[in-house]
Amino acid sequence: MAVDMNAPVLVVDDYQTMVRIIRNLLKQLGFENVDEAADGREALEKMKAKKYGLVISDWNMEPMTGYELLREVRGDELLKPTPFIMVTAESKTENVIAAKKAGVNNYIVKPFNAQTLKAKIASVLGDF
Amino acid sequence: MMPSTEVANKVREAINALKGADLQDPRLGEVLNLASQMSEAMRIFFSSIDRTLFDEMRYISSYIQRTRSEISNLRPTDLSEDRIPTAGAELHAVVEHTAEATNLIMAVAEDVMGADTSDPDAYQAYVSEKMMEVFEACTFQDITGQRIKKVVETLTHIEQRLERFANVMGVEDAELEETPEDRRKRENLLNGPALNGPEVEQDDIDLMFGTDDAAMNQNDLDAMFD
Numbered sequence: 001m002a003v004d005m006n007a008p009v010l011v012v013d014d015y016q017t018m019v020r021i022i023r024n025l026l027k028q029l030g031f032e033n034v035d036e037a038a039d040g041r042e043a044l045e046k047m048k049a050k051k052y053g054l055v056i057s058d059w060n061m062e063p064m065t066g067y068e069l070l071r072e073v074r075g076d077e078l079l080k081p082t083p084f085i086m087v088t089a090e091s092k093t094e095n096v097i098a099a100k101k102a103g104v105n106n107y108i109v110k111p112f113n114a115q116t117l118k119a120k121i122a123s124v125l126g127d128f
Numbered sequence: 129m130m131p132s133t134e135v136a137n138k139v140r141e142a143i144n145a146l147k148g149a150d151l152q153d154p155r156l157g158e159v160l161n162l163a164s165q166m167s168e169a170m171r172i173f174f175s176s177i178d179r180t181l182f183d184e185m186r187y188i189s190s191y192i193q194r195t196r197s198e199i200s201n202l203r204p205t206d207l208s209e210d211r212i213p214t215a216g217a218e219l220h221a222v223v224e225h226t227a228e229a230t231n232l233i234m235a236v237a238e239d240v241m242g243a244d245t246s247d248p249d250a251y252q253a254y255v256s257e258k259m260m261e262v263f264e265a266c267t268f269q270d271i272t273g274q275r276i277k278k279v280v281e282t283l284t285h286i287e288q289r290l291e292r293f294a295n296v297m298g299v300e301d302a303e304l305e306e307t308p309e310d311r312r313k314r315e316n317l318l319n320g321p322a323l324n325g326p327e328v329e330q331d332d333i334d335l336m337f338g339t340d341d342a343a344m345n346q347n348d349l350d351a352m353f354d
Contacts, residue, residue: 017230024238065316091326095317096333107333109326116330123337 003128007053008033012043012069013087014061018110022056022087025114029121030128040064044072047079054125059088059095067099074103083124087112138162198296202289215282218275229268236261 009031013019023034035050037043039061047055055073057066064072066086073079086099089110096107106120122128142159236258245251293299312318 017227017234020231020234024234024241028241060318060320065318067316089321089326090317090319091322091328092317092319093328095319096328096336098317100336106337109328109330109333110321112330 003125004053005030005128006033008035008050009054009056010035010037010043010046010052012037012040012055012057012061012066014038014058018058018087022117025117028114029118040066040069040072043069047073047082052082054121055082055084056087057084059086059090059099067095067102070099070102070104085120085124087117136166139166195297198293202293207286207289211282211285215279218279222272222275225268225272229265232265233262236265 009026011019011022011026011034013022013036019036023036026034035046035052037046040057041064043055043057044064046052055069057069059066066088070084070086073082073084083105084103085106085108086104087108087110088095091109099107105124108116108120139159139162142155142162145155240255240258243251243254306314
């Protein structure tokens with residue numbers, strides 16, 4: 001199935017610089033419809049108000065972490081199917097396994113490059 | 129010499145025996161003798177207590193003086209009013225400077241990506257000019273390097289003083305009680321970036337999430353905890 005490039009993507013990160021980087025990379029990949037949230041709680045509110053085709057979230061944020069957001073999303077029947085990619089500096093084995101067990105679709109360790117982001121989005125949404 | 133309790137018992141017995149006796153009774157002399165012995169025993173007992181207490185108080189006083197001297201050597205005012213705030217300010221400046229440089233570089237990149245390419249010569253000149261801005265922004269690295277070096281020196285200084293203090297005072301680490309913040313970090317696996325690059329490389333993570341034969345399944349993942 002073709003990837004809907006117009007489906008909104010939600011980028012969740014408390015560092016505006018990182019949001020800007022991911023937004024630019026997504027734009028280069030053809031995703032123009034990008035929203036932002038500064039932590040899990042804000043992201044959850046936006047997800048309840050709007051259907052997103054993909055969530056790209058950092059892990060370490062306050063007051064709600066990306067890990068907590070992931071578990072909230074996977075525990076909500078309506079939000080559950082939303083593809084979720086974690087982009088984080090948390091690179092311990094326990095983090096990756098915990099995210100996988102919580103239902104994350106893919107996991108990117110910072111620092112990352114455009115090729116990695118594209119490959120992981122493709123693995124989750126399909127080739128585009 | 130007779131133990132003081134025994135002397136006291138004998139005195140008590142003698143007094144009881146003397147009740148009703150007249151003052152000419154020879155046992156009165158025995159009572160006086162025993163009372164004298166008891167008095168001597170008590171004097172020695174109390175003088176030993178005085179000496180022990182004195183020694184103990186002198187030790188505590190000396191310990192307090194030594195502690196004051198060692199705390200003074202830590203120069204806590206210098207640490208709290210100068211070195212630590214300065215180190216904090218240096219780190220804050222590093223964060224601001226790197227963010228400023230990053231934003232400048234990204235703005236240049238966005239400008240170049242959105243530039244008009246219809247005139248190749250003009251486009252090349254524009255890109256060259258913008259690249260100079262990138263080079264200029266990269267000068268932050270030298271300054272931040274110097275700032276971080278100062279912070280590292282401060283941390284080393286504090287570490288050395290605390291280590292000396294702990295050694296001199298014979299201080300051992302106390303058991304730490306988990307604070308709500310510690311608990312949140314533990315439950316949310318907030319470990320932060322690893323030193324010397326990621327602990328698990330992207331390729332290994334890809335294996336966990338891949339779909340080919342080499343990919344790890346849940347059992348493989350679970351086995352990593354066994």
